[in-house]
Amino acid sequence: MRHSLTLQIGPATFRIGSAWRQPVEELTRLYAGYPDRHDAIADFTVRLQPTGPLRRWVRPSILITGDHGLADAAPMSLAHGLLAAEMGMNLQMALGWRRHLLLHASSVEKDGRALVMTGESGSGKSTLAALLGERGWRLMGDEFALLDLDSGAILPFPRLVSLKNQAIGVVEDVVGAQRMGPMLQATAKGDIRHLVPRPDAVARMAQGAMPAMLLFPRFGHDAAIRPVGQGEAFMRLTQASTNYVALGEPGFAALTRFVTDVPACAMDFPSGEAAFDMIDRLWEDGA
Amino acid sequence: MSAALLVRALRQPATVEHLDAAQWNGLIAAAKAERLIATLAWRVDGMRLPEPVQPILRDARMDAAREARQALWEADRAAAALAPLGVRLVVLKGTAYAAAGLVAGQGRFIGDLDILVPRSAMSQVEPALMAAGWEWVKEDAYDDAYYRQWMHELPPMIHVERDRMIDVHHTILPLTARPKPDADALLADAVPAGENVWTLSPEDRVIHAAAHMLADGDLQGGLRNLWDIHCLCSEGGRAVPDFYLFLFERAAFHQLVPAVWRALRLAHDLYGTPVVAYRAPITVDYRLRASDRMFIARLLARDGWGRETRKLLVFAFYLRSHWLRMPPLMLARHLWTKWRKGHRPR
Structure with a gap:
């Protein structure tokens, strides 16, 4: 994906990809004090992608998905991109964590x-x-x-x-x-x-x-x-x-x-x- | 393309020892998206794996083991519900592979319980399942009528307590599809797998998997379905000399030679299935046909983030699946009705 970063939180590693720059920039700033894991093998992939072909540019709308997604996930506005990323990570943990x-x-x-x-x-x-x-x-x-x-x-x-x-x-x-x-x-x-x-x-x-x-x-x-x-x-x-x-x-x-x-x-x-x-x-x- | 990486890892597990972190991320994302992560875990067992990969694969295997356990319990419950009718429970696909202890079942995620019952028994099977706690998933008069008139299965039912779905089939292709498999023969030749559960014969398992993948669906999850076929054929070929001869004879009987033949060509090309060519009594070779390239491109449409790629091709296969499923006029009427109800292709 265009923009990405890898975060480690506790025992879990997340590879987050985004079609837009803004959510990744905000995550980078707020997670600056966390370990740098940019070349790590991640436990989960999170994707913030447009809900439709035009939704990258026109009234941008984020679909939160990844290894695990919900069929009826509500779209989010780009202004809430940071929240979307956090929800994406929570979703992977909630549905996929087994350790x-x-x-x-x-x-x-x-x-x-x-x-x-x-x-x-x-x-x-x-x-x-x-x-x-x-x-x-x-x-x-x-x-x-x-x-x-x-x-x-x-x-x-x-x-x-x-x-x-x-x-x-x-x-x-x-x-x-x-x-x-x-x-x-x-x-x-x-x-x-x-x-x-x-x-x-x-x-x-x-x-x-x-x-x-x-x-x-x-x-x-x-x-x-x-x-x-x-x-x-x-x-x-x-x-x-x-x-x-x-x-x-x-x-x-x-x-x-x-x-x-x-x-x-x-x-x-x-x-x-x-x-x-x-x-x-x-x-x-x-x- | 990470789907290609996944195919290579399944075919030659030792190659994963040379992957870098970025490739591992792509491989894992593609394997999860194709629901092959636990199969991959089984395949690369014993290889030298990076430390962070190991718990990911261990978790996947645990999930698959749990699903197999649940699937067999569902089969047991369905068998109990149908026992008073004297209908023996023939299970299909994932549950069958788990019940019969086949290689195809190793690490396979199992969604719904698929069963095959005689069409003549459907009118008793339905109330028996409902009495045992299964209920309709969706109440839509059009869908319900459509299923009952034209499909090879009842509308999906879900168990009220266990939240697991059951698909009750009376044959393996929609009634509107051009090939007409012989459902009575499928049932008559079923083989026991465990105490009260039956599966299709080894040849019919391959034929059903090929029909499901190539004569019915839009190739969603195609790599997994093709892996099933690879495993079923590899195991069948080891157990029975001339397995492929029996397979083609049986496929001809079910009017499904084109689907089976293509499935074998694709499986041989992608997974290296040890197919056997013949000059006599029939002529069979496994050279790829021009159209096979389209199927391979569709099967490999998955990138390193687990996203589907080649949207146009994917959509073309979606259209094809409907084209196969019903004649043109009926298709037009069906799509119009679904469109008015707000349904859109994904």
């Missing part, structure tokens, strides 16, 4: 132990991970937590953190504008802006940590904490995993071990400050 149990969860690490947070889009798991990553925790990832099938460790997948709507301003106030990507307005999920993880999160992206706590955060409710039983945690995590079925018995064994060893809580929170207090307390008590 770990993939949990749709964010994760952060402190003292060699990992806090895993999972929930629906809008639950606040990305924002919490981003903010904890600026408060003495190491950001391991905001989208996927990789559960090692043999060791039971959580492995990082520290791609750009995808922040939505009001979370954008909250995080920008903390980290400053120079670590933020372009503002992508009016995407299918509202406004989106990406955050570049701190250099130590990138430098240590091959380093896993044993999980010490599982949280189900829920933003926008009065502060409340409820313990979650192993059965419920197991069922919710199978739904939060895109490759649980594909992995078969090893996936079942890894997830069983995870919910048996790791205490789990549901945490409702009205604000970031409230969440930090609750997490500090839970971490000191339980983990």
